[in-house]
Amino acid sequence: MNHPIVIVGAGIVGASIAWNLARRGKPVLILDQTGIGKGATGRSFGWINANFAETPAYFALRSAAIDAHHEMEAALGPVATRWTGCLWWEDEGASFDAHVAELAAFGYEAQVVARPEIARMAPALATPPDQAIHVAREGGADGEVIAARLIEAAVALGAKIWIGPKANGFLRQGGRVIGVATDHGPVPASQVIVAAGAGAATLTGLPMANKPGLILRTRPLPAILGPIIMAPDVHFRQDAEGRIVAGEIFSGDGPGQASITTDPGSLALELIERIRVHLPGQEIEIERVTFGLRPVPKDGLPAVGPLEEGLYIASMHSGITLAPLIGTLVALEIAEGSEAPELAPFRPSRLS
Numbered sequence: 272m273n274h275p276i277v278i279v280g281a282g283i284v285g286a287s288i289a290w291n292l293a294r295r296g297k298p299v300l301i302l303d304q305t306g307i308g309k310g311a312t313g314r315s316f317g318w319i320n321a322n323f324a325e326t327p328a329y330f331a332l333r334s335a336a337i338d339a340h341h342e343m344e345a346a347l348g349p350v351a352t353r354w355t356g357c358l359w360w361e362d363e364g365a366s367f368d369a370h371v372a373e374l375a376a377f378g379y380e381a382q383v384v385a386r387p388e389i390a391r392m393a394p395a396l397a398t399p400p401d402q403a404i405h406v407a408r409e410g411g412a413d414g415e416v417i418a419a420r421l422i423e424a425a426v427a428l429g430a431k432i433w434i435g436p437k438a439n440g441f442l443r444q445g446g447r448v449i450g451v452a453t454d455h456g457p458v459p460a461s462q463v464i465v466a467a468g469a470g471a472a473t474l475t476g477l478p479m480a481n482k483p484g485l486i487l488r489t490r491p492l493p494a495i496l497g498p499i500i501m502a503p504d505v506h507f508r509q510d511a512e513g514r515i516v517a518g519e520i521f522s523g524d525g526p527g528q529a530s531i532t533t534d535p536g537s538l539a540l541e542l543i544e545r546i547r548v549h550l551p552g553q554e555i556e557i558e559r560v561t562f563g564l565r566p567v568p569k570d571g572l573p574a575v576g577p578l579e580e581g582l583y584i585a586s587m588h589s590g591i592t593l594a595p596l597i598g599t600l601v602a603l604e605i606a607e608g609s610e611a612p613e614l615a616p617f618r619p620s621r622l623s
């Protein structure tokens with residue numbers, strides 16, 4: 272009997288892998304305990320970027336992933352991503368200069384722009400900084416929209432999706448994984464792929480340092496903001512429906528700031544006040560606040576590759592940026608039995 276490839280997780284990463292496998296004619300079943308894009312994917316800031324990549328290999332992966340977004344959009348049609356570019360000035364002085372130098376060393380298409388140019392790009396800003404780093408090729412995405420669109424496209428190609436079952440472990444026979452044990456019973460598989468985001472730690476034992484994050488959305492506004500804004504006190508962007516999407520800089524535990532873990536309500540109110548200062552004269556009201564867990568493998572880099580015979584993992588931060596490329600590469604590896612050189616530095620075996 273031909274069992275499907277079972278993907279645990281219908282976030283943006285699992286959805287992208289499912290679509291790419293379905294495009295290769297592979298039978299796929301996606302399992303998720305909560306819903307499509309209901310994990311980190313639907314609680315993300317959604318900045319598509321190759322900043323803070325730390326290693327050349329990770330920069331190359333993130334940069335190629337930006338291109339992969341455009342390839343995905345060409346195949347799927349629009350997915351609400353806004354390619355607005357980004358203005359970054361979280362740091363100043365020597366830290367700002369160091370960041371400029373790091374991006375230049377990686378060959379990133381980043382330019383330092385001065386106040387008049389910033390004011391021209393983002394006229395709604397009350398106090399444009401003296402200088403910022405502008406990257407024109409960055410964008411802002413709604414991960415939940417992309418995940419839903421990818422799953423829809425995968426299902427149109429024959430993939431199946433099952434929302435409800437929680438994976439508790441794996442079925443093994445003859446030294447290989449042959450399925451998933453769930454609270455709805457055993458699910459046989461020709462191959463299991465864990466794309467469970469932060470949940471990969473419990474399910475597979477992958478060493479992870481997952482990190483909480485708070486995002487708020489305002490009620491829709493008229494189109495007032497072009498570039499994504501990464502200011503020292505808050506980052507924000509305007510989405511395709513006019514909402515300002517904002518996140519905290521220090522994961523909610525920065526100096527003098529309400530704590531994300533003990534007082535998320537106060538943190539959300541602090542954030543909305545900071546946005547009102549940056550964008551005066553606008554009707555800025557909170558519509559929704561979400562609290563998510565960033566999936567972060569222990570050393571901060573993606574974990575993508577085999578864990579054991581029949582069991583493969585894809586867990587990472589910056590998954591909104593990376594998912595279109597990761598889906599292509601994982602599908603290639605699983606379908607062809609080959610090894611994508613781009614993934615060599617990111618194998619999960621380095622963490623054990």
Ligand SMILES: Cc1cc2nc3c(=O)[nH]c(=O)nc-3n(C[C@H](O)[C@H](O)[C@H](O)COP(=O)(O)OP(=O)(O)OC[C@H]3O[C@@H](n4cnc5c(N)ncnc54)[C@H](O)[C@@H]3O)c2cc1C
Nearest residue numbers: 280282284310311312315318438468470484563589590592
């Ligand atoms: C506040 C915040 C800000 C972020 N900002 C950015 C950003 O600006 N740019 C960027 O690129 N990335 C950002 N990220 C990270 C990005 O959102 C994630 O890397 C990405 O969404 C991970 O996608 P995923 O599909 O791997 O995981 P998820 O979206 O978490 O999906 C995993 C799915 O697996 C399911 N699942 C888990 N365990 C089980 C189980 N045992 N059984 C069944 N189902 C299970 C869950 O229900 C979930 O639907 C941010 C994340 C957060 C939280």
